[in-house]
Amino acid sequence: MLSRRAFLKSGGVALFSAGIAGSIPAFAVQAAAANKTAFPFAKKKTLVCIFQRGAMDGLMAVTPFNDTFLKTARPNLLMSAAQSTSDKPLIDLDGRFGLHPSMQVFESLFREKRLAIVHGIGSPNTTRSHFDAQDYMESGTPFNKGTASGWLNRAVGLLKDEALTPFTAVSLTSAMPRSFYGDNPSVSISNLQDFAIQMKGNQSGANMAAKSFEDLYDQTASGLLQETGRESFEAMKLLKTADLKNYKPEPGITYPNSALGNSLKQIAQLIKMNVGLEVAFAESNGWDTHFNQGAANGVFARNVADLSNSISSFWNDLSAYQDDVTVMTMTEFGRTVRQNGTRGTDHGRASCNFILGNDVNGGLVHGKMQPIAVENLEDGRDLAVTTDFRSVFSEVADKHLKLTDDKTLFPDWQGEKIGVMRDA
Amino acid sequence: MKTMPRFFLSMSVFLGGWLFSSSISDQSKIRFPYKAAGLNERQAAAHLLSRFTYGATPGQIDAVVKQGLTKWFHDQLEAKIPDDTLTSKLKSYDSIELTNEEVLMIYPKQPQVLRMAVKDGFINKDSVGTNSEQNKAALETYMQQNNIRPQKELYRQFINQKILRAAHTNNQLQEVMTSFWFNHFNVSLTKNDCAQFIPAYERDVVRPNSLGKFEELLLATAKSPAMLYYLDNFSSAAGNNKFASKKKTNQQKADDKTAPQNDPLIDSLINMLQKVKKEKGLNENYAREVMELHTLGVDGGYTQEDVTQAARILTGWTVYPIQPYTRDTLRQRAQKLDRQGFVREGDFLFAANRHDSGTKTVLGKQYGPDQGYSEGMQLLQDLAHHANTAKFISQKIAVRFVNDNPPKSLVDKMAKTFLSENGDIKAVLTAMVSAPEFWAASALREKTKSPLELAVGAVRSLNATITEPYQLYNWISKMGEKMYSYQAPTGFPDKGQYWISTGALLNRMNFGLALSANRISGVRVNLPALNQFHEPESSQAALITYSKLIMPERDISKTVERLEPMLNDPELSEKVDKASNKMKPENAGDVMSSERTKKPVSNSKANRKESGTMLAQVVGVIIGSPEYQRR
Known part of the structure; x- marks a missing residue:
């Protein structure tokens, strides 16, 4: 069992003087003093998970362009990899799969073998309900609704640290995502700047109030309130030193001004601050494309552009940290192989996902996807699930964060890993 | 309930538990063993109010003592106190009494509306998702013409009524139990298929059975569209x-x-x-x-x-x-x-x-x-009626009303009553309050307020006026309890550790500061009125007076002791400013305001405004203080 509060135990820190004025967080100093970790500012490995809510059409993101069945199934949605068309062509990755042209920034990452794609990924539970499928994917138990915890919270429980920090697990969302439900400490916050005592237009008052609160929480008899109070003020001061508002990414890098772009930018800030971030979570919305999905242009194209540009900006912003960061996307299911009556796609089964990192077995489209043909479709309509999402998630968690306890991470799962990560 | 067609098997179910159960609710038989635990009557009343209401209102402890503790509890169990104030506050909400059938007619799901609009020729099929501004306008016209309203309005009204109800109902225990059972039989607005049925679920399934028989409650949830879909x-x-x-x-x-x-x-x-x-x-x-x-x-x-x-x-x-x-x-x-x-x-x-x-x-x-x-x-x-159910439910009730780890001896007593009284919820609660464990030191102030309890409790403590409950909902969400949106069927965990995390705790403090300074639009506090417009002699007096008003029957000495120096020491605020300004050396506003706080607070008119600011800050710190997070 992890000792969550280990870094607080020596107590009696001059929080006020050292904390507000100084820039070294007390918990770091204490952890170092207690010789608990090699060095508190030592880089942590960070896993960044991005949930694409609404179910991404994996066949449009990464298209098996040789499968002629798609021509009849998706007359308005299918793009070609051939250069001759008027629209931008698919980016031919390996002669079989073509990346959507709006994800152009992913091409170099793929060629550099940092980016892997898993196609045919999904859940063994055949539900086509967004809610149920997300719930199952985030709890990590596709046949059990009552699982109280989320898989990423269980991952936090398995981290080998002697001490966690207030920023070990952070979700850049306004409400706690299902993936983070559970007993292990985690924070959900949509804007890091909210991590402060605030009195609009009265900075002096806010400082006074902060001091009062700090004193009150410092002396309270309730252990929980006292410890969390201390942690809160530590975290607050730490962020205050960072001048979040005026954050400057690496030269030449501009994050998309989107929800996902902003989330990833803030995750990058936390990583650069070395505050112990190990599990990060962000969301991307708008993937439920029932109507006029578009092809080279349109809703879907805008979505994948945002996704890939956000991730690529994040990656390049972290140039000095890339060895320690892995990004993984996920979505609850894929979409129908055939387009529907409103030039969109309906709820299907398998989709694809993206994994980016220096220890990723990149440059490959993994999975056992069969050619798109009537006889290979699940229920005669959908791309069949050929890779269990748990196989991929557990491998990434294992190889990147050294979490080997699959039984805890995915209690009902036993299966093979498919080699999306390289052996160290 | 709708009239059922004769030809269907007529299973007229009594929404159970309403029938007066004389052996249980007879107040003369209820004994509260608080004296043996070393509590006086006022302290006992404060404990009762902390457990069975959303927080005591000013003067409520005295009122309960005057009424008699057992009489008060009995009335709460019966839940038949007239609620005229609440009723008038809810009058403007026209959707909260709709049946499920009416909800589906007036508030259909968005994709369904879109399909209807396309079918009726209001929106061109090929333009969906491409020409958003124009389509949005067309959709709005279509909805107006067909008396269709946006679903978020339904949920907004539903959430607003809950906050108003928690803040103003005289039948506080019924509302507390409604929250408890809703969370026990959780359904979630995050699941689209069941969301529309949730207002009626709480209104018709949970609340009427919240102090009835467990069996009736279970059956009613089992048959509700909300649960059947969830x-x-x-x-x-x-x-x-x-x-x-x-x-x-x-x-x-x-x-x-x-x-x-x-x-x-x-x-x-x-x-x-x-x-x-x-x-x-x-x-x-x-x-x-x-x-x-x-x-x-x-x-x-x-x-x-x-x-x-x-x-x-x-x-x-x-x-x-x-x-x-x-x-x-x-x-x-x-x-x-x-x-x-x-x-x-x-x-x-x-x-x-x-x-x-x-x-x-x-x-x-x-x-x-x-x-x-x-x-x-x-x-x-x-x-x-299973013995394990008796245990499990009793344990959960004890966790809610006693502490996060209730003693087994207490749970056993409650479970015994659960079985002997056929799952009568009133009887189980009565057994709990009649047990010494309920009044023990290990139970007093040992629960952590949930964000809803904190927000509504603060409103009640300060006699605040709510005109826009949704603003409170936003704060409650920020503090970590997005009401009716807990995704998992477990419901929100009922333990302090869940509610008290770093980000959430800072938001609790900020909530206190915002509320007391009237910075939450749609919620108004009048701090002078709270003290009958007696202006405290000094900032120290204000601290003591308002601490007592907001946290009656609590040990406020620690709070006063820690906050007093801040008010007394004119240098301190300057020190704080200086320290924090080390990072931002140029900050004229801070210097000005520290000048202000240096002056002793007097009663002169010129100082009234800043003494008001100081008072708001003191009250804000009290609401955000560790002592106030507990109940």
């Missing part, structure tokens, strides 16, 4: 229903004389309206959670096989199609359906043609064969 039982059908096959031997036909015949029309109508489509088959979700979360508890002694068998028993428990066309069609066939064992109760339908008619065994007891609807009734009744 845990998917609406789609659960026999995998190998022997009636599904039309080819039958004569012998089978003879056996099946009274059994339902497959009726393709009926089935397709039901399917169409419930989106069952291809996902037909046994669904175990509800059967599992009803045992794990609603009754026996995870260690309640059941197996996976019990879950599967229970799921078979509950096949056919579904939602009565709510659209008028289907209702008419079903009504025309009602007599036949009735003969076949279909049962309708309000929005609930037992679809006999989907039921697994074979023999099942759960926890060693046999159900069926061929008993249809009554098998499920029997199963749920058996679960409701």
Whole structure:
């Protein structure tokens, strides 16, 4: 069992003087003093998970362009990899799969073998309900609704640290995502700047109030309130030193001004601050494309552009940290192989996902996807699930964060890993 | 409840528990052993109010003492105190009394509205998703013309009424129990399919049964559209229903004389309206959670096989199609359906043609064969009265009202009462309050307020006026409790550790500061009025006076002791500013305001404004203080 509060135990820190004025967080100093970790500012490995809510059409993101069945199934949605068309062509990755042209920034990452794609990924539970499928994917138990915890919270429980920090697990969302439900400490916050005592237009008052609160929480008899109070003020001061508002990414890098772009930018800030971030979570919305999905242009194209540009900006912003960061996307299911009556796609089964990192077995489209043909479709309509999402998630968690306890991470799962990560 | 057609099996269910149970609620028999725990009457009243209300209002402790503690508790159990203030505050909310059927008519789901608008030619099919501004306008016109309203308005009204109810109802215990049971039988606005039914779920299923019999509550949730959709039982059908096959031997036909015949029309109508489509088959979700979360508890002694068998028993428990066309069609066939064992109760339908008619065994007891609807009734009744259920529910109630780790001796007493009084919730609560453990030092102020309790409690403490409850909802969400949106069927964990995390704690402090300084629009506090417009002599006096007003019967010495120096030491604020300005050296505003706080607070008019600011800050710090987070 992890000792969550280990870094607080020596107590009696001059929080006020050292904390507000100084820039070294007390918990770091204490952890170092207690010789608990090699060095508190030592880089942590960070896993960044991005949930694409609404179910991404994996066949449009990464298209098996040789499968002629798609021509009849998706007359308005299918793009070609051939250069001759008027629209931008698919980016031919390996002669079989073509990346959507709006994800152009992913091409170099793929060629550099940092980016892997898993196609045919999904859940063994055949539900086509967004809610149920997300719930199952985030709890990590596709046949059990009552699982109280989320898989990423269980991952936090398995981290080998002697001490966690207030920023070990952070979700850049306004409400706690299902993936983070559970007993292990985690924070959900949509804007890091909210991590402060605030009195609009009265900075002096806010400082006074902060001091009062700090004193009150410092002396309270309730252990929980006292410890969390201390942690809160530590975290607050730490962020205050960072001048979040005026954050400057690496030269030449501009994050998309989107929800996902902003989330990833803030995750990058936390990583650069070395505050112990190990599990990060962000969301991307708008993937439920029932109507006029578009092809080279349109809703879907805008979505994948945002996704890939956000991730690529994040990656390049972290140039000095890339060895320690892995990004993984996920979505609850894929979409129908055939387009529907409103030039969109309906709820299907398998989709694809993206994994980016220096220890990723990149440059490959993994999975056992069969050619798109009537006889290979699940229920005669959908791309069949050929890779269990748990196989991929557990491998990434294992190889990147050294979490080997699959039984805890995915209690009902036993299966093979498919080699999306390289052996160290 | 709607009038039921005569031809349906008439199962007029008493929304149970309302009947006065003299042996339990007779106040003369209730004894509160607080004196033995070393508490005086006022302290005991404060404890009662901290446990069974959303927080004491100013003067309420005195009122409870005057009324008598047992009388007060008795009235709360009965929950029949007139609520005129609340009623008038809720008058402007026109959607909170709608039936499920009306909700579906007035607040259809967005994609459905879009489809209707496309079908009626208001929006060009090819433009959907491309020309958003124009389509948005067209959609709005279409909705206005057809009296269709946006769903978020329904949820907004629903959430607003909950906050107003918590803040203003005189029947506080009923509302506290409503929250408790809603969380126990959790459903979630995050699940689209069940969201529309949630307002009626809380109103008709949870609240009326919140102080009744556990069995009635369990049955009502089991039959509610919200739960049937949330845990998917609406789609659960026999995998190998022997009636599904039309080819039958004569012998089978003879056996099946009274059994339902497959009726393709009926089935397709039901399917169409419930989106069952291809996902037909046994669904175990509800059967599992009803045992794990609603009754026996995870260690309640059941197996996976019990879950599967229970799921078979509950096949056919579904939602009565709510659209008028289907209702008419079903009504025309009602007599036949009735003969076949279909049962309708309000929005609930037992679809006999989907039921697994074979023999099942759960926890060693046999159900069926061929008993249809009554098998499920029997199963749920058996679960409701099971000894492990008594334990599990008693434990959960004790966690809610005593502390996060209630003593076993107390839970045992409650469980015993649960069994002997047939799951009478009033009796279980009474047993709890009659036990010494309830009044022990280990119970006092040992619970952490949830964000809803903190926000509403602060409003009640300060006698604040709420004009826009949704602003409070936003704060409550920020503090970590997005009401009605907990995704998992477990409901929000009821423990301090869950609520108190770093980000959430800072938001609690910020909430206190914002509320007391009137920076939450739609919520107004009048701090001078709280003290009958007696302006405190000094800032110290203000600190003491308001600490006592806001935290009556609490030990405020620590709070005063820690905050006093801040008010007294004119240098301190400067020090604080200086320290924090080390990072931002140029900050003229800070210098100015520290000048201000340096001056001693006097009663002169010129200083009134800043003394008001100081007072607001003191009160804000009290609301955000550790002591105030506890109840």
